[in-house]
Structures are given as C-alpha cells and as structure tokens.
Amino acid sequence: MPELPEVETVKETLKNKIVGLSIQKVDVYYDKMMSKATSDRLVGQQIIDMNRLGKYIIFNLTDLDFISHLRMEGRYFIKADEPILKHEHIVFHLSNGQTLRYHDTRKFGTFDVREKHETYLVPPLSKLGLEPFQMDPMDFYHRLKKSKKPIKTALLDQTIVAGIGNIYADEILFASHVHPLRRADKVTKKEATWLIERGRGILESAIEAGGTTIRTYVSSLGVTGRFQLTLMVHQRLDEQCYICGDQIRKVVVGGRSSFYCDTCQKR
C-alpha cells in the first residue's frame, strides 16, 4: 500500500513514539514472516533512531539495524498490552509497557536484520537507486537511456529510482506530459528533468499531506490520513482530465494498471 510518502509518515510517527525505548520481547504469530533467529536478535536492543530509504523503514538499534518493508498492506500500531487482533503478526514488547504491532492483511511484508556496517552495502538496501530528491536529472536521463522498458515500468524499478510506486508513477507521468508506454530510452532530457523535479514536488506535497492518497489510509497509531492530495489521473478511469476534459484512460503496463490522459501525455 505505501509508497515513499506513506512510509516517511509511518517512520516519522513511530520515531516520535518509540525512540529511546528497548525491545524486551518479540512475539511472532506467523512464523513465515520472521524467523526465531531474527526475533531473538532484537530482544534487549534499544531503538536509537529511525530512518527510511525508498520504501524501507530502518530501525537503528543498539548493535543492529532492523529493516522493515510494508509491501502492499503492512501497518504499525502502538497499543497497550491488550489482546492481539486477527492480522497482527508480530508484537514487539517495549520497555514502557506498550507494544508495537505489525499488522499485515496479506502477509507480504518483509523484515531483515543487518550489522550496522553492512546495512547499506548488502541487499535489500544496496540494490536501491537514489530517491528523486537526491537524483540528478541528467543522471536519471542517462539511466533511462540504457532501458528499453516503458517509462512507467522504469519509474517503478527501485534500482533505477527509489520510492515511487504505482500511484505516484501515474501522477508523475501526467505532470510531466509523458505517456506511460513511452520507451524509457526515448524520454528527452527535458522530460527526464520534469519527471525528477515534478516527482520531487508531488512526493513532497504528499508527505506534507501526511502521506495519503487512495482509500482510508491509516498510519501508525490508527491516525487516519487527511486526503489532501488530489489525484489527477490514478483511479480516475473514464472521468474527465482536469486539464483538457478528455476521458482518463487505462492501460496495463508491466502488469500494473496505469491511468493517463491520451491528450495531455505524449506517446
């Protein structure tokens, strides 16, 4: 479910609530999600800081880094020590008596523990490209030049640029007037620059809005997002383009539903 802005919101919310606390016990209710060896390593560690790279949340612990990816539907909640709910798969017991709970309807989320010196040097984080905020537009242009994939697919490729998911990819393409099926190596320098710069703007706005886009996004602590971001194309099939009035269309690219305006976005 979450893309960079949502993950940033979750990370910031958690950071304000749990930094300084220690993990006293970890209960895993769905074994495939986290091995005993992994959960054992977390016990006794203090949460020193929290960071994010792309869509990964990084818990900086005393001796280790704990890396969490929410995939489609992962969420964190902080609760008192009360009965667990159906989709709560991992419960971290903290030193103030509260519990941090990992909730994931589809059980897609992943967890990794890394030695601090290797965190960014080994997968999964080592494989990530730069985020749009750090990406130089011309550097991005040259990366696109090497790819014959549709630009939509390239934007979703986390090794090319990190943090963009299906919703923001559609929005960024619309804002840059580029058709989702355009071959990546056919994107011009001007367009590559638009994709990065307008991408930054869209992601920043989304972060300011509390990381909300579609549906009832609920961040940590059960706080519902504010829905301040108006989506220009995503999920707007057959509705009118806000710019030209043409009908928004849909095409499947790389297996992902892609919404676009055939008039505003150049093929």
Add this chain to the structure above:
DNA sequence: AACGAAACCTGCGCGC
C-alpha cells in the same frame, strides 16, 4: 538479457 506471468496472501466489490 529481457519480458511477462506467476507466486506470495487476504479481502472487497461486482455481476449473475
């Protein structure tokens, strides 16, 4: 090397 499909899971909305 490159691409799409399938896999990992569950729930929801839709048409019949």
Add this chain to the structure above:
DNA sequence: TGCGCGCAGGTTTCGT
C-alpha cells in the same frame, strides 16, 4: 445469499 472473478499502493522468482 452465495459464488466466481478481477482487482489491490510491492517485489521476487520462474519460465519462455
């Protein structure tokens, strides 16, 4: 009311 299908904001793996 129930059933089957398609779909979901992600990523990896498998097969052609």
